[in-house]
Amino acid sequence: MKGRISNKMGEIQINPDVIALYAGTIAVECFGIVGMAAVSMKDGLVKLLKRESLTHGINVDIADNRISIDFHVIVSYGVSISAVSDNLIESVKYRVEEFTGLEVEKINIFVEGVRVID
Numbered sequence: 511m512k513g514r515i516s517n518k519m520g521e522i523q524i525n526p527d528v529i530a531l532y533a534g535t536i537a538v539e540c541f542g543i544v545g546m547a548a549v550s551m552k553d554g555l556v557k558l559l560k561r562e563s564l565t566h567g568i569n570v571d572i573a574d575n576r577i578s579i580d581f582h583v584i585v586s587y588g589v590s591i592s593a594v595s596d597n598l599i600e601s602v603k604y605r606v607e608e609f610t611g612l613e614v615e616k617i618n619i620f621v622e623g624v625r626v627i628d
Contacts, residue, residue, distance in 0.1 A: 534564030542594035547622035
């Protein structure tokens with residue numbers, strides 16, 4: 511479902527893929543996030559996604575002009591997952607709400623793996 515904003519000039523519709531791409535760009539800028547993860551249902555393997563395919567690790571749902579975002583991420587080894595998650599939630603919530611004008615209702619983070627960064 512698309513997000514809809516109505517004003518005196520007309521209506522604005524926002525595709526969930528646009529929000530997913532924007533949220534993914536914000537997420538990879540956050541400290542401790544290595545990147546988005548794709549989980550293969552067939553064999554259960556987790557794969558680090560390239561920057562071009564950030565949206566595959568993010569699910570966006572819009573209902574009643576409220577946004578819910580699910581992130582599947584890989585974090586850096588040795589960082590506090592709780593601190594990284596809090597930072598990710600705050601950054602994404604603030605910037606997506608400013609970008610879209612819609613309320614971010616919920617952000618779920620699924621840590622799919624840990625990676626050592628050189």
